[in-house]
Amino acid sequence: MAKQISMPVIRRLPRYHRFLSELESQGVERISSNQLASIMRSTASQIRQDLNCFGGFGQQGYGYPVSQLKEEIGKILGLDKKFNAILLGAGNLGKAVATHMNFSRQGFELTAVFDKSEEIVGTMLRGITIMSDDEIERYCHENKIDAAFLCLPRNSVKPLIDKLYSLGIKNFWNFSHYDIKNDYKDVIVENVHMSDSLMTLCYRINESYNN
Amino acid sequence: MAKQISMPVIRRLPRYHRFLSELESQGVERISSNQLASIMRSTASQIRQDLNCFGGFGQQGYGYPVSQLKEEIGKILGLDKKFNAILLGAGNLGKAVATHMNFSRQGFELTAVFDKSEEIVGTMLRGITIMSDDEIERYCHENKIDAAFLCLPRNSVKPLIDKLYSLGIKNFWNFSHYDIKNDYKDVIVENVHMSDSLMTLCYRINESYNN
Numbered sequence: 001m002a003k004q005i006s007m008p009v010i011r012r013l014p015r016y017h018r019f020l021s022e023l024e025s026q027g028v029e030r031i032s033s034n035q036l037a038s039i040m041r042s043t044a045s046q047i048r049q050d051l052n053c054f055g056g057f058g059q060q061g062y063g064y065p066v067s068q069l070k071e072e073i074g075k076i077l078g079l080d081k082k083f084n085a086i087l088l089g090a091g092n093l094g095k096a097v098a099t100h101m102n103f104s105r106q107g108f109e110l111t112a113v114f115d116k117s118e119e120i121v122g123t124m125l126r127g128i129t130i131m132s133d134d135e136i137e138r139y140c141h142e143n144k145i146d147a148a149f150l151c152l153p154r155n156s157v158k159p160l161i162d163k164l165y166s167l168g169i170k171n172f173w174n175f176s177h178y179d180i181k182n183d184y185k186d187v188i189v190e191n192v193h194m195s196d197s198l199m200t201l202c203y204r205i206n207e208s209y210n211n
Numbered sequence: 212m213a214k215q216i217s218m219p220v221i222r223r224l225p226r227y228h229r230f231l232s233e234l235e236s237q238g239v240e241r242i243s244s245n246q247l248a249s250i251m252r253s254t255a256s257q258i259r260q261d262l263n264c265f266g267g268f269g270q271q272g273y274g275y276p277v278s279q280l281k282e283e284i285g286k287i288l289g290l291d292k293k294f295n296a297i298l299l300g301a302g303n304l305g306k307a308v309a310t311h312m313n314f315s316r317q318g319f320e321l322t323a324v325f326d327k328s329e330e331i332v333g334t335m336l337r338g339i340t341i342m343s344d345d346e347i348e349r350y351c352h353e354n355k356i357d358a359a360f361l362c363l364p365r366n367s368v369k370p371l372i373d374k375l376y377s378l379g380i381k382n383f384w385n386f387s388h389y390d391i392k393n394d395y396k397d398v399i400v401e402n403v404h405m406s407d408s409l410m411t412l413c414y415r416i417n418e419s420y421n422n
Contacts, residue, residue: 011411018404079410081417092306093307093310096304096306101409107417177233182252188416198401201317201358201399204399208382
């Protein structure tokens with residue numbers, strides 16, 4: 001059983017899960033904290049400290065059992081759950097997210113997609129017929145929805161967030177730059193800020209050219 | 212002039228830039244560290260400490276001049292530069308990235324797009340005719356390329372990374388889960404790990420349901 005795990009450790013777990021999945025697919029059965037540290041560019045002591053939170057793994061001299069550890073981390077993350085999610089915005093970004101992601105590996109099932117464009121509504125995405133934004137309310141009354149994935153332009157977000165919140169949806173995966181937390185304090189939001197990442201790359205390139 | 216700024220501060224700068232851009236577009240001319248802290252869900256002392264790195268801003272009682280501060284942060288990030296970038300992979304994800312991002316606001320210009328699919332090569336994306344992967348070498352010899360944006364499936368990355376590295380391209384914006392740093396130590400990589408973000412959301416939802 002997992003003890004209470006701190007948020008910084010939690011935020012590192014998807015990365016452990018990713019590397020362990022890769023090792024598993026390569027047929028690696030056991031790995032030492034030193035080897036894992038080398039692959040993950042971490043330190044063996046950091047890894048031992050993180051993984052000790054789950055207890056019972058990594059006997060001295062035997063290393064960690066890859067599949068078992070991956071499973072355990074998956075359970076802690078809740079990846080064995082199947083949270084129902086709807087996707088808002090089926091433009092290029094929404095399409096990319098819907099086709100690029102697996103969802104079930106991250107604990108979700110995509111059950112519906114909504115868009116406001118008449119040209120897009122009625123077309124198929126990932127085997128799902130895209131519905132009009134007007135149908136969000138009815139759909140969310142008839143189905144238990146755990147989360148909304150927002151692939152909308154910044155300016156379209158606010159009215160939809162208000163609607164979703166009033167329907168009881170408080171968990172968001174947000175690709176827009178709209179700051180949901182400023183409107184609603186009791187929501188859970190994970191933001192994907194692609195432009196922040198690109199600006200950081202710009203800084204690092206610029207700095208490397210100047211040195 | 213900016214003093215040496217630590218990497219944790221640098222990583223917060225895109226976020227400052229984003230919030231200041233938003234304030235600027237709302238016509239806000241000056242903002243106090245308290246107001247900025249409230250919007251950014253930070254603390255006034257953290258903000259004063261971060262922004263003191265650039266010196267000369269935020270006189271006591273007058274707050275920060277929004278546009279000037281945004282400009283200064285932009286300069287530190289190098290957003291006034293125009294680094295040439297190529298995009299590899301024009302599937303759904305590549306298309307979404309190419310159409311969704313502005314690039315020039317993040318210090319880049321997208322100059323070419325490559326794909327291996329015969330169906331995609333020759334079509335247009337963002338006003339650019341997509342070229343075949345076979346043309347990467349010629350193109351990078353004829354043009355000075357600063358960075359590559361990788362929107363490829365994990366399995367396609369390795370041979371292309373080897374090629375790009377041999378052509379002198381060492382800066383990557385990476386959407387795949389391929390770990391470039393494990394192959395080449397002297398590259399600059401910013402990864403966008405969408406599935407890590409979604410797994411974290413899964414954990415937080417699961418935890419909120421359990422409490």
